[in-house]
Amino acid sequence: MDVTTDSLLAALLGYLCGxxxxxxxxxxxxxxxxxxxxxxxxxxxxxxLRTGNKAVAAATLLLDLAKGLVAVLLAVHLLTGPSEMxxxxxxxxxxxxxxxxxxxxxxxxxxxxxxxxxxxxAGVSFGLAWPIGLAxxxxxxxxxxxxxxxxxxxxxxxxxxAIVAAVLGYAAYVPALVFIALIVIWLHRENLKRLAxxxxxxxxxxx
Numbered sequence: 175m176d177v178t179t180d181s182l183l184a185a186l187l188g189y190l191c192g193x194x195x196x197x198x199x200x201x202x203x204x205x206x207x208x209x210x211x212x213x214x215x216x217x218x219x220x221x222x223l224r225t226g227n228k229a230v231a232a233a234t235l236l237l238d239l240a241k242g243l244v245a246v247l248l249a250v251h252l253l254t255g256p257s258e259m260x261x262x263x264x265x266x267x268x269x270x271x272x273x274x275x276x277x278x279x280x281x282x283x284x285x286x287x288x289x290x291x292x293x294x295x296a297g298v299s300f301g302l303a304w305p306i307g308l309a310x311x312x313x314x315x316x317x318x319x320x321x322x323x324x325x326x327x328x329x330x331x332x333x334x335x336a337i338v339a340a341v342l343g344y345a346a347y348v349p350a351l352v353f354i355a356l357i358v359i360w361l362h363r364e365n366l367k368r369l370a371x372x373x374x375x376x377x378x379x380x381x
Contacts (some may be wrong), residue, residue, distance in 0.1 A: 192277025246301025292328030
């Protein structure tokens with residue numbers, strides 16, 4: 175297959191993996207109702223936590239992370255030939271990464287209203303290169319532990335992923351990670367306003 179075909183298939187694969195609405199599915203299976211009708215209205219783990227069910231929220235986080243990881247790994251193994259470098263800027267891996275996050279944030283099955291991409295981008299980062307994923311996780315968990323503010327931790331992590339990729343020599347992945355960071359931050363624009371005026375809720379709150 176040529177580069178264009180591989181990229182299109184990677185985009186489709188990434189989007190399909192990313193668009194699986196685990197938060198919505200798990201909440202309904204657990205009898206928690208439609209998670210889109212509470213809190214922020216999105217399908218991510220932070221909003222699922224507002225149901226009060228920590229186990230379902232944790233499962234949502236892990237599965238949202240896993241779908242990003244799986245999307246990138248499948249793209250690498252299925253669409254990257256043995257003589258090709260998996261680190262190409264427009265190769266299957268970064269294309270699948272971008273579309274996995276887009277699928278999570280804008281799932282066609284839910285009228286393009288999904289989550290904010292933080293957990294899925296964690297999986298994507300590990301799929302691209304484990305040092306990027308490790309840095310992502312450390313920043314995410316570190317900021318979350320210090321601030322107890324999920325949005326701040328998530329935005330810090332997505333920015334850190336792009337910076338770490340550049341510093342550690344994964345330059346081919348930087349454009350994809352910068353694009354993802356911009357999308358994630360744009361989806362957090364209301365959170366940014368609340369952070370600025372000191373009204374952003376902390377993890378575990380009902381707001």
